[in-house]
Amino acid sequence: MQSVSAAPVASDALPLLTQVYADYTAADQHVWQLLFDRQMALLPGRAAEAFLEGVRRVGFTRDAIPDFREVNPRLQELTGWELVVVPGIVDDAVFFQLLADRKFPATTWLRTLEQLDYLEEPDMFHDVFGHVPLLTDAGFADFLQKLGAAAVHHGQRWPGTLEQFTRLYWFTAEFGLIQQPDGLRIYGAGLLSSHGEVKFSLSEAPTRLPFTLDGVLDTPFEKDKFQDLYFVLTDMQQLPESLAQLQARLLE
Ligand SMILES: C[C@H](O)[C@H](O)[C@H]1CNc2nc(N)[nH]c(=O)c2N1
Ligand SMILES: N[C@@H](Cc1ccccc1)C(=O)O
Numbered sequence: 001m002q003s004v005s006a007a008p009v010a011s012d013a014l015p016l017l018t019q020v021y022a023d024y025t026a027a028d029q030h031v032w033q034l035l036f037d038r039q040m041a042l043l044p045g046r047a048a049e050a051f052l053e054g055v056r057r058v059g060f061t062r063d064a065i066p067d068f069r070e071v072n073p074r075l076q077e078l079t080g081w082e083l084v085v086v087p088g089i090v091d092d093a094v095f096f097q098l099l100a101d102r103k104f105p106a107t108t109w110l111r112t113l114e115q116l117d118y119l120e121e122p123d124m125f126h127d128v129f130g131h132v133p134l135l136t137d138a139g140f141a142d143f144l145q146k147l148g149a150a151a152v153h154h155g156q157r158w159p160g161t162l163e164q165f166t167r168l169y170w171f172t173a174e175f176g177l178i179q180q181p182d183g184l185r186i187y188g189a190g191l192l193s194s195h196g197e198v199k200f201s202l203s204e205a206p207t208r209l210p211f212t213l214d215g216v217l218d219t220p221f222e223k224d225k226f227q228d229l230y231f232v233l234t235d236m237q238q239l240p241e242s243l244a245q246l247q248a249r250l251l252e
């Protein structure tokens with residue numbers, strides 16, 4: 001089992017870590033297999049086509065926890081992105097700087113059998129299974145890089161603006177839904193890695209609103225429970241458009 005650290009890591013203290021693949025136990029591999037099987041049985045018809053296509057493109061299987069030494073060359077070739085290992089949540093400024101550099105922070109520890117349905121903080125299943133497939137999509141990968149660069153640019157000058165980028169990230173990359181021609185689908189990684197919240201987000205229980213930049217910027221969020229509100233895109237193009245709109249406003 002790999003180690004866990006709960007406190008946020010600051011920019012000058014980002015440790016150089018690697019995924020020590022040999023440290024994964026048979027129990028870890030079993031948890032991956034269970035998680036992978038459960039999600040892949042649930043997600044067709046519920047996840048966005050771009051995500052399902054990404055799972056195929058990156059080559060994740062039930063057979064083994066992804067080895068970052070294999071994932072990274074593949075991602076690099078497809079969209080220029082790579083995973084970098086972090087111990088846990090990194091602070092927002094560091095997080096956005098990594099995105100700006102086309103580096104996605106990933107933990108290497110895995111949830112236990114008792115936490116299969118939902119976890120309050122990201123683990124490797126979330127970071128890797130949830131995020132990497134869409135990072136193989138050129139349009140989405142580009143959006144995240146630009147979001148990171150814009151957050152760094154504005155956040156350095158006006159730290160108060162960082163929260164706006166955090167909300168845009170949260171309600172899209174983490175908890176976004178999209179109305180495809182054939183139905184309501186999930187593209188947010190925080191949903192895709194959670195069996196419980198996949199079902200909840202598409203059920204009658206939560207509020208779903210059409211995605212607008214103003215709606216997102218006006219909505220605070222909580223990190224450690226199911227969201228009570230989700231924003232629904234009609235087209236992935238709304239992502240770069242909303243980012244451009246936010247940047248234009250901040251320059252006014
Ligand atoms: C930007 C936003 O606050 C978001 O929750 C960030 C914060 N720090 C993180 N740190 C890690 N390791 N992984 C993440 O997904 C995030 N998300
Ligand atoms: N709830 C997610 C993990 C997560 C927590 C907080 C933010 C984003 C993701 C899961 O179970 O996979």
Ligand SMILES: [Fe+2]
Pocket residue numbers: 122126127131174189190
């Ligand atoms: Fe995430």
